Amino acid sequence: MNEYDVIVIGGGSAGIAAAVECYKNGCEKVIILERDKELGGILLQCIHNGFGLHMFQEELSGPAYAQRWIEELGKYEIAYKVNTMVTHVNVDAHIAEDAAKAKSEADKIVEYVNQAEGYVRIRGKAVILAMGCRERTRGAIGIPGYRPSGIWSAGTAQRYLNMEGYMVGKRIFILGSGDIGLIMARRMTLEGARVLGVAELMPYSNGLSRNIKQCLEDFDIPLYLSHTVTKILGKDRVSGIELSEVDDNMQPIPGTEIYFEADTLLLSVGLIPENNLSEEAGVILHPKTGGAVVDEAKQTNIPGIFACGNVLHVHDLVDFVSKEGQEAGRNAARYLRGELKSEKGFVTKAGSGIGYVMPQKVNADNMEETVEFMFRVSQPCQNVSVSVYRGDTCIKKVNKRVLLPAEMEKVKLDKTLLQSAEGDLEIRIESRGVIG
Amino acid sequence: MKEDKINEKKANEKKTNQKKELICIVCPIGCHIEAELDPEGNILSLSGNSCGRGAVYAKAELTNPVRVLTSTVKITDGLYRRLPVITSQAIPKDRIFDVMKEINKVQVCAPVKINDIVIGDVCGLGVDIISSRSMESVNP
Numbered sequence: 001m002n003e004y005d006v007i008v009i010g011g012g013s014a015g016i017a018a019a020v021e022c023y024k025n026g027c028e029k030v031i032i033l034e035r036d037k038e039l040g041g042i043l044l045q046c047i048h049n050g051f052g053l054h055m056f057q058e059e060l061s062g063p064a065y066a067q068r069w070i071e072e073l074g075k076y077e078i079a080y081k082v083n084t085m086v087t088h089v090n091v092d093a094h095i096a097e098d099a100a101k102a103k104s105e106a107d108k109i110v111e112y113v114n115q116a117e118g119y120v121r122i123r124g125k126a127v128i129l130a131m132g133c134r135e136r137t138r139g140a141i142g143i144p145g146y147r148p149s150g151i152w153s154a155g156t157a158q159r160y161l162n163m164e165g166y167m168v169g170k171r172i173f174i175l176g177s178g179d180i181g182l183i184m185a186r187r188m189t190l191e192g193a194r195v196l197g198v199a200e201l202m203p204y205s206n207g208l209s210r211n212i213k214q215c216l217e218d219f220d221i222p223l224y225l226s227h228t229v230t231k232i233l234g235k236d237r238v239s240g241i242e243l244s245e246v247d248d249n250m251q252p253i254p255g256t257e258i259y260f261e262a263d264t265l266l267l268s269v270g271l272i273p274e275n276n277l278s279e280e281a282g283v284i285l286h287p288k289t290g291g292a293v294v295d296e297a298k299q300t301n302i303p304g305i306f307a308c309g310n311v312l313h314v315h316d317l318v319d320f321v322s323k324e325g326q327e328a329g330r331n332a333a334r335y336l337r338g339e340l341k342s343e344k345g346f347v348t349k350a351g352s353g354i355g356y357v358m359p360q361k362v363n364a365d366n367m368e369e370t371v372e373f374m375f376r377v378s379q380p381c382q383n384v385s386v387s388v389y390r391g392d393t394c395i396k397k398v399n400k401r402v403l404l405p406a407e408m409e410k411v412k413l414d415k416t417l418l419q420s421a422e423g424d425l426e427i428r429i430e431s432r433g434v435i436g
Numbered sequence: 437m438k439e440d441k442i443n444e445k446k447a448n449e450k451k452t453n454q455k456k457e458l459i460c461i462v463c464p465i466g467c468h469i470e471a472e473l474d475p476e477g478n479i480l481s482l483s484g485n486s487c488g489r490g491a492v493y494a495k496a497e498l499t500n501p502v503r504v505l506t507s508t509v510k511i512t513d514g515l516y517r518r519l520p521v522i523t524s525q526a527i528p529k530d531r532i533f534d535v536m537k538e539i540n541k542v543q544v545c546a547p548v549k550i551n552d553i554v555i556g557d558v559c560g561l562g563v564d565i566i567s568s569r570s571m572e573s574v575n576p
Contacts, residue, residue: 037515047506047508047522049504049522062520063568063569064522064569066569161508161518162508163516163517165516165517190507191507191536208466209459209468210459210460213458213459214461214503218503218529
C-alpha cells in the first residue's frame with residue numbers, strides 16, 4: 001500500500017492551498033485526489049471576475065485565480081490524481097498496545113477508484129477534507145407541479161454554459177437570490193436569453209450587494225423579495241411558473257399569484273457541504289454549517305483529519321477558502337510533528353443574532369498568536385456591535401454599520417486576549433450603547 | 437414635442453442638489469456610497485466608501501459607468517468546448533452588448549495561453565478581449 005504524509009481529498013481552491021502549505025511546512029509526501037478531469041474545482045466555471053482581491057490584491061476571473069494556484073502547486077513535488085473518486089475514508093482500526101496513542105496517531109486509509117488503476121487503497125498519516133459543496137435541489141425545497149425538463153440548479157447550468165457550451169433555455173426564471181443565481185441572471189442575459197425575474201423567499205437578498213447591482217440592476221432584471229415559486233407548469237418542458245408572495249411566516253399568500261411564461265427555472269437555493277465521506281469516517285458535523293465541528297487548527301473530532309473550504313462551511317469569497325486551506329495544511333504539518341495537543345480548551349457559541357461560529361472549539365495548548373473566528377449573523381442588522389465574551393467577560397467589541405447573513409464576518413483575537421478570561425466563548429450581536 | 441417635455445422635466449429635476457445612493461462594486465465588500473450632486477450633475481461630496489477606489493468608482497459610475505465583461509468563446513481541440521475570456525480593461529456599460537456580438541463571432545483553437553489576445557481593440561474601444569486561462573490541446 002502506498003503511504004503518504006498527507007492525503008488531500010478534493011483539488012479545488014481549498015485542497016490546492018492546503019497541499020501547498022503542507023509541503024512548505026515540511027510534509028514531503030503529499031497527494032491530492034480530484035474527481036474532475038483537472039484541478040481547480042468550481043472556480044473553473046466561475047468565469048466572472050472579482051476573485052483574488054485579498055490573496056493577490058488583484059481582481060481575477062475564477063479560472064485565472066485557479067491557474068495561479070495550480071502554477072504555485074507545480075513548483076513543488078506534490079502528487080495529484082484527476083478523474084479519481086474517493087469512495088471511503090477510514091481510520092486504521094488495527095493497532096497498538098497503547099490505546100490512547102493508537103487513537104491519536106492512527107493512520108487513515110483512503111480508498112479511491114479511477115480508470116487507470118481501478119480500486120486502490122492508500123495510507124496517510126493525516127487527511128485533509130476539501131471536497132467543497134453541492135447545490136440544494138428542487139427536492140430539498142419541495143415545489144409542487146410536474147417534473148418537466150428545464151429545471152436546473154444554477155451551478156449546473158453555469159457549467160453547461162461556461163465550460164461545455166450549452167444554453168439551458170431562452171426564457172429563464174430564477175428562484176433564489178444567492179450569488180450563483182445573480183451571476184447566472186447576468187450570464188444568461190449576455191448570451192441572449194431573457195431573464196424574466198429573480199425571486200427570493202426572504203425579505204432580503206442572500207447575494208453580495210455588488211452582485212445585485214451589476215447582475216440585476218445593470219440589466220433591469222426585476223428582483224421579487226418575499227416571493228417564491230408555488231407551481232411549475234408544463235408536462236414535457238417547463239411552460240411557465242407561478243410566483244406567489246409570502247407572508248411573515250414564509251407561507252404563500254393566496255391571491256398574489258403571478259404567472260411567467262418561462263421555459264426554464266434555475267434554482268439557486270443554497271449550498272450543502274458534501275460530507276458523505278466525512279460522516280462515514282466518523283467525523284462529527286455541525287447542524288448549522290453542515291460541515292465538520294473543528295477546533296482552531298481546523299482539526300475535526302478525529303485526530304489527524306482536518307477540514308477546510310466549502311466542505312467545512314460555505315464561503316462567499318474564494319480568498320478565504322484558500323486561506324482556510326493554508327491553515328488546515330499548516331496544522332496538518334504540526335500534527336505530523338506531534339505538536340497538536342487536545343487536553344484543555346473551550347467551546348465557542350453562537351449568541352443572540354449569530355447563526356454560527358467557526359471554529360466550534362479552541363484548544364488552549366495549540367493556539368497560535370492570533371485566532372480568527374468566522375461567523376454569520378442570522379438576520380440583517382444595522383448599527384450594532386459584535387461582542388465577544390468569555391464566560392461573563394466581554395473581551396472584544398467591534399461596531400458595525402451593516403451586517404448581512406450573506407456576508408461572512410470575521411473577528412481576530414490575540415492569544416493573550418483570549419487567555420484574559422475563563423469560560424466558553426460566545427459571540428453576540430448587541431445594539432450600540434449597551435455595555436456588556 | 438414629447439422630447440421637449442421630458443427635457444423640461446429633467447431640467448426641473450436638476451435645479452436642486454440631489455443625493456444618489458450607489459453600491460460600490462469594486463470589491464465584494466459592497467460599500468453603500470452616498471453622493472451629493474449639484475444641479476449640473478457635478479459631485480459635491482461622497483460618503484460611505486471605505487477606500488479611495490470607492491471614490492474613483494462613484495465618480496466614474498455617475499459620469500461614465502464602465503464594467504469588466506467576461507464571457508466565453510468557442511474553442512476546438514481543448515479540454516472543454518468553451519474558453520473563458522475577459523476584457524483587458526473595463527468597457528463602457530452601454531457597449532456591453534456590442535462587444536458580446538463580436539465575442540460570439542470568434543472561434544479559437546487550443547493550445548491557448550492565459551492573457552493571449554483573442555480579439556484586439558474590440559469595437560474600437562482600445563480594449564482587448566483576452567483569454568482568462570490556459571488550455572492545452574487534447575489532440576497531440
